[in-house]
Amino acid sequence: MAPPSTTPNNGTAYINGKVYTVNEKQPWAEAFIASQDGYFITIGSTAEIEAQARQQKLTVYDLRGHFVMPGIHDAHVHLLMSALADSSQIRMPPELTPSNVAEELKKGKCLCKYGHANQDWLVGHSYMVENFSLEALDKDFPDTPVVIRAGAGHSAYLNSEALRRSGYNIESEPDAQGATYFRDDQGRLTGEMAENAMSKVMTTLPQSNLAHVKRVLMSGIKRLHQAGVTSCQEASANTIMLQGLRELEREGKLSIDIQTHIVYAPDWIGEERAETLHKTLDEAKTYASKHVDTRFVKIILDGVPLAPYHTHAALNSDGKVDESKLLTLNVHEAVRKYDERGMTMKIHCTGHGSTRLALDAFEAARKHNPKGPKHEIAHCSGVHDDEYPKFKALNVTAEMSPAFFFVHPITQASGGLMDWNFPKMLAADAQISIGSDWGAGASPDLLPDVAKVVDIVGGGDRNLGGEKLCRMLTLAGAEAVGREKELGSIEVGKKANFIAVDKDLSQGDFEGASVLTTWFEGEIVYEKS
Template identity: 35%
Template sequence: MNQPAARAAYVNGRIYTVDAARPWVEAILVEDGRIAEVGSSAAILAAAGDGCTVVDLAGRMVMPGIHDAHGHILLAGLKHRYECRLPADALGRDYGERLCDCIACSRGKLSGWVIGGDFNPTLSAPGEVDRKYLDEKFPDTPVYLHDYSLHHGLANSKALELAGITADTPDPFGGRIVRRAGSNEPTGELVERATWQLFNAMPSPEPDVHHAALRWALETASRFGVTGIQEASASRPELEMLQQIDREDGLTLRVYAHIPWREEHFGHATTEALDRLIEERRRFESARLKTDFVKVFMDGSPLGPHFTDAQIDPVTGQPQPGKLLHSREDLATALIAWDKAGITAKIHCTGDAAVQLVLQAMRDMRAASKEGTIQEISHCCFVQPDDLASFAELDVTAEMSPPIWFGDMPELAAFRDRGYPFGTLARMGARVTVGTDWTFLPEPNLFPALQGLLQHGAESVDLATGIEMLTLAGARAVGAEDKAGSLEPGKSADFIILDRDLFAIPVDEIGDTRVLTTVFEGHILHDVR
């Protein structure tokens, strides 16, 4: 980043500070990357003095920079810049031919493998999602396609061979090798932890590809006003690159890196290597990169056809068997150790049984350990009514991804009908944050999510509450509320200028909001005014 102007006054604006004591001001004075004063335009201009750069906001709305509570920065860069993209309506029998079109455009070939996605297996006829259609076009090149949930995938015969997956390979705990009818022969489709063996055989992309993908993702985040992000799948190469960028040029947002625990697919390393990475995490810290965070998967994906989320059976009242990935005892033991080490866990829970077990384990942790670190449940798609009060009681952050709920895919109807109780949680005093789950979405755009927060029936919230969920609540969830999340003197000068006043337009127009300017630590990173 270039050095910001030593002093800059932003005046004549509609500035929403997210500071309950002073929610609206006209102007901000920035000094050396921090907010020196807020107030009226006349007062800020008087305080600015000679030599101060003056920016006329011309009545535009300004708000704090966005905290994306759930993103996958490097994976998003690789996916959207280097992998093959299949059309949304692609059928299994066409995957090979569509990939050939991609390769002709010089995309998708990474370290000798063809990588792509995201296919929707529910669109194809039974038996049609099969490696044979990939083998026709790629008999000697390993191919792997991510499915639309990003939890499962399809490999061709060469990729299975390199991974050592055969008809004799047993299904791992928490995963399944899909097999052809009447035999043990793998179709190539791998569900959840069945992907681990393949990912451990897949070579890492070339360093220059990794670096370029990460740079692109950081620039894209700035275009959408993101000044802080919780990286939900931090790998060793990503941590090394983020630290290098921050030390050499300065990161363009704050990254709170969550290292996967016992999750080899999203961690892109063995369980043992991930354990070592958690132990060594502070080696990678820098001014804008914080690493006292881990990511845990308690269940899988709530999307069909595999439905690996852990739901409570409505008949028995018990968790569906085989869906929970950790026991209450094992998770509580880990949480107690992390609490003592000052580590925050972000725990992936898409089903209500997963949420319930994690809350039980967190109650065990609170009883045994008094350090008081903030802990977090990710996604919270479905929560049993009796479990809602535990979030505020145990000081557990409820992180949700309403952009997924906001989508128009028929597979998401259940989320729209009965998912995401963010309104009830907010009214109970729980900390609620919002994430894009980028790469699931094509862009890290949280304004459609903000509109969704206001249009969810009985679970809706008001606009001020929704904006706080996108800003200050996120900063609080990672212990950064002293430097970010609201526009107050002493905090970092992180704010965005919008193309519309969110408080003066119909709710239906909020999702179309564009960020005109992104300012981070006083630097103008993105500006289309």
């Protein structure tokens, strides 16, 4: 009779690898052993591990000389939003015109009756709609509410039915803080809007039922595995997502470590009313589990430096924050409140003004609570020269995202409004993590995007850039969420989360690199066919 599967001889020995551990004390190895419960228990040479495997009668896995490293930590994803968009809603061309919008909506990839993605609502996703025409959309969809999300998730286009159902006054909707409404010559809403103007529609939009939420979460996690991601930070967690994750955990189906930044404000990014989001924040611990860490909060402080909106909060000539662009006004109070609870704040900032305001809020919290948690600035695409030293001084992580914008025509044409300045962050000795911002028009595949900044990060030294980026993609992310003792490197006692790649990323060879296999807690969760 075979011994139980919980005994030590049920571990697996991995040999013949080119293993980059991201552990400064032992940066390279050839082989290791993962225990039956998914932890690294021995790391060494192939000869050493083979000998131990023979002695303990372990299963042996040949890595065939492939480059192996810890699993990737994606510091910024919108898992539920992305998975719903990919599986249940309509993915449209990057730029739409009135002449083809209806055609594209009708051939959408949906699960529900008549192609309606959210009950009887049609939801589409595009980068931008050129010369949007409310009349054209109303002609084709007079009774069906239609919402097209765009502008990296910061704008939307609605037809008249969607405006009516959401409670907008088409004739005379009042302006509001941080809300951008587009109007015709008579002051009527045109259906195009941005930032806080989306609050009514996004909190009215019907949510999927819990069974479907679980289904798409599983699909999204599989997509992350394809990108080599074994740990991530969800940047817009809401109540139904946490309920779905809790049920999946109880069913033993979660194969990712996920840190959930529960939305504080604005409510439209959480697609849920503020009062229920705040209640969920108060009850965050009840949703925590082995793979779900709920000690995190999300605030969007300003918009995006993208035309035609330019909703980022800049600095005025007197060095003051342009408060007209702020989407959340009570950031100091919110930071202090959750800092006292030991919760990490991720604050979206894209302008010099918003970044300064967020750092000021962190500084005030640190004076009040010197031993409080590490916090984060999300995006870091607009940082004034005076602010770079504050990241290290205040123990704030510079979360650089979306990676697909690091080197991009839009970035280069922004006149300096979009600047992910790795050299200045590194010179300030700031801790840097990297996120895809999957859900804002991006994909979770980080390797092609970071390939564009290898030389920049290494100061012209490609090998140095590769080593630094590998750390940013793994251990730095684990440090940002306070889990560096469990995740982020191949070390004895840590989780056996690792990937095999067809190129040596430590040498900066990211261009064209492909994830071959992803392991989570010692089990294969993805293999390239």
